[in-house]
Amino acid sequence: MEELLRQTQERWFVFLEKLEVRMGEMCNAAIPELKAIFKEDQDPYKRAHGRMLAGLLGQLRRMQDQANEVKEDKILGLIYSSGVFTSNDFREACFNRHYAFEKRCHDYTSLLREAAGQQDLEAFYQEQLASFALIKDQFTCKQCGGKIAISKMFFIATYVTCLYCQTQNTFMPSSGAQMVLHNARSLAEQRTAHLLKIYEERQPKDPALYQQYLRAMFDQWNQITPDMEEENEKFYLRLLKDNSINHL
Amino acid sequence: MSNNPLLEPIHGISLEDYSAACAKLGSGLSEEAIAKVLGVELPVWQEANLLWPERMKQDQTYEIMTLFGQYFAQAGQHPKFSNAVNGGAEDAGYTAQIKADKDFYQELEVARNVAYEYGLDGAQWIADKYGITLGDFQIAASKWNTQIHAEIQADFQEYTQKQDAYNAKYRQMFASAQGGNVADDITF
Numbered sequence: 001m002e003e004l005l006r007q008t009q010e011r012w013f014v015f016l017e018k019l020e021v022r023m024g025e026m027c028n029a030a031i032p033e034l035k036a037i038f039k040e041d042q043d044p045y046k047r048a049h050g051r052m053l054a055g056l057l058g059q060l061r062r063m064q065d066q067a068n069e070v071k072e073d074k075i076l077g078l079i080y081s082s083g084v085f086t087s088n089d090f091r092e093a094c095f096n097r098h099y100a101f102e103k104r105c106h107d108y109t110s111l112l113r114e115a116a117g118q119q120d121l122e123a124f125y126q127e128q129l130a131s132f133a134l135i136k137d138q139f140t141c142k143q144c145g146g147k148i149a150i151s152k153m154f155f156i157a158t159y160v161t162c163l164y165c166q167t168q169n170t171f172m173p174s175s176g177a178q179m180v181l182h183n184a185r186s187l188a189e190q191r192t193a194h195l196l197k198i199y200e201e202r203q204p205k206d207p208a209l210y211q212q213y214l215r216a217m218f219d220q221w222n223q224i225t226p227d228m229e230e231e232n233e234k235f236y237l238r239l240l241k242d243n244s245i246n247h248l
Numbered sequence: 249m250s251n252n253p254l255l256e257p258i259h260g261i262s263l264e265d266y267s268a269a270c271a272k273l274g275s276g277l278s279e280e281a282i283a284k285v286l287g288v289e290l291p292v293w294q295e296a297n298l299l300w301p302e303r304m305k306q307d308q309t310y311e312i313m314t315l316f317g318q319y320f321a322q323a324g325q326h327p328k329f330s331n332a333v334n335g336g337a338e339d340a341g342y343t344a345q346i347k348a349d350k351d352f353y354q355e356l357e358v359a360r361n362v363a364y365e366y367g368l369d370g371a372q373w374i375a376d377k378y379g380i381t382l383g384d385f386q387i388a389a390s391k392w393n394t395q396i397h398a399e400i401q402a403d404f405q406e407y408t409q410k411q412d413a414y415n416a417k418y419r420q421m422f423a424s425a426q427g428g429n430v431a432d433d434i435t436f
Contacts, residue, residue, distance in 0.1 A: 011436060018434045026430050047369070055367020062419070062429045070436045156294035170291055181298075231302040238306055 001082060005090045008078055012094055015070060016101045019063050027108045030056050031115045038116035044179050049116060056112050064105050071098055121187040125224065128176045129153070135174075143167035155181035155225065181225055188220035210243055252311055254303045261286055261296040263312065267319030268326035269293075274383025285328050321390035323383075342378040346388040350395060353388045356380070358414035366422040 030052075038049040075094045136150040141162035148160055150171060155178055160171045189196070195213035202209055218236045222229040255263060269282045277285075283293035304312045323329060324339065324347075339347060346353050356378070360370035371382045380388075400407045423429050 015434065015436045019431055022431045022434060051364070051367050051369060054364045058365030058367070059430045061365065062423075063431050066431060066434070074436055156298055157291040159291050170289070228298075228302075231299065231306075235302065235305045238308060241308070 005078070005082075005087065008074060009090055009093055012070070012075060013097055016067060016097055019067060020101060020104050023060065023063055023104065023108055026056070026059060027112060030112065034112065034115045035117075038119075044182075046116075046119065053112060057109060060105055060109055060112075064102070067098065067101055118190065121183050121190055124176075124183070125180055125187055128174075128180050131174065131176060139169075139171060141165060141167055142169055152226070153177055153180070155227070181228075184224045184228070185221055187224055188217050191220045192217040207243065211240065214239060214243070252307070252309070254307050254312055255315075258296040258299050258303075259288065259292045261288065261293070261300075263300070263315055264319045264326065265328065266296060266300045267316045268323040268329045269297075270316075271320050271323030271383050271387050272329055274386055275381040276383070287328075317390045317393075321387055323387055339384070343380050343384050346378075346380055346384065347391060350392050353392050354396065354410065355414050356385070357389070358411060359418045360385075362415060362418035362422055365419075366426060368422070 034049065034052060034056075037052055038046060041048045071094075075098075079091060132150075132153045137147065139148045139150055139160070140146065141148055141164065144162060144165040144167065146162050146164035148162055148169060150160065154171055154173050156173065158171050158173075159168050161168055192213060195209075195216050199206065199209040199213050214236065218232055221232055225232075257263075257265075261269075265286055269286065272285075273279070273282060279293060279297075280290060283290045286293060288296075300312075300316075304316065307313065319326075342352075346356060356374060360374050363370035363373045371385065374380050374385060375382070396407075423432070
């Protein structure tokens with residue numbers, strides 16, 4: 001029995017090590033690709049990057065499945081079949097090795113998820129502001145051809161009235177401007193991430209710090225999309241209320 | 249009838265209208281076509297489209313979200329939209345099947361998720377292979393979710409066995425199509 005346990009443990013260790021080596025090879029080869037795809041992908045939702053990442057994470061999960069199946073069959077199977085004859089050393093060594101393998105999977109998962117970094121929403125927003133500055137005086141009335149100055153950045157189709165003939169025109173924002181609305185909260189969160197970090201790192205949790213973060217985040221959000229301020233503030237009050245309940 | 253003031257229509261667009269419109273957007277109807285069916289101009293639709301999600305965010309009771317799901321699942325019966333897509337034709341083929349056959353929906357839901365795990369666009373895979381649009385898939389999801397949830401509560405083991413079988417089937421299928429998994433050659 002001792003010899004069987006020794007051999008099984010050795011094979012288990014070798015098996016997991018091989019999986020870890022393969023995992024390392026796959027991730028190390030993929031990370032530069034992930035970064036490049038994220039950078040080059042013109043799709044604002046970065047779907048090509050998302051699909052590649054999902055595929056890699058799927059392969060990591062398959063390796064975890066492989067390890068779990070072998071653990072169930074060969075390690076637990078041996079423990080159950082030999083009953084009291086299995087030493088605690090065998091059990092502990094095999095479980096600890098599997099724990100280390102799982103931790104490695106977790107680390108590689110984080111590495112892949114974080115490889116591309118965050119989308120620079122600030123740069124995108126500034127680009128859209130600059131683009132808007134260029135086109136805001138180029139809109140003309142469909143009826144009389146008079147110039148219509150667009151007073152501010154609109155994010156959805158909006159009626160604008162011609163000052164000369166009072167005709168109602170429809171201003172269609174660019175797809176970039178529409179994305180500003182879509183990204184507004186994320187950009188506000190990026191701008192105030194340092195305040196959230198302070199709240200998250202403080203132990204015990206301090207509700208005042210969360211409120212400070214939330215107010216700052218909504219101030220930024222309102223600054224990016226001023227037309228949404230009224231609605232945003234209603235949402236802010238709801239989050240504040242939810243948060244006070246959670247901190248009771 | 250609920251007294252929730254957040255359920256008041258926005259520019260004449262009710263929650264039923266909005267939910268059906270979202271379902272049809274998912275099936276490929278354009279925003280311009282949606283606005284036309286609802287009898288409003290594009291800016292009016294877009295503002296309603298902006299404000300209904302805001303109402304959902306404000307609603308602590310989740311009533312709007314719940315009703316949205318119900319109306320979304322019944323989008324095919326919405327009087328304004330029933331004739332707007334496919335000239336009012338009934339669902340056919342797999343699109344009809346996924347709305348009538350819960351097991352078929354559950355299998356395709358697993359297939360879609362496994363496709364994503366193999367780096368594919370799962371929703372697109374369903375559309376290509378079965379001709380089921382994202383909107384119709386979501387309508388089926390809204391229709392079956394409550395029943396599936398009840399079945400999980402009643403018999404969790406049976407549910408997981410079925411899911412495991414679907415997972416195994418599609419993992420094998422997608423892996424074979426890609427020449428296997430990265431570590432298939434590593435054995436105990």
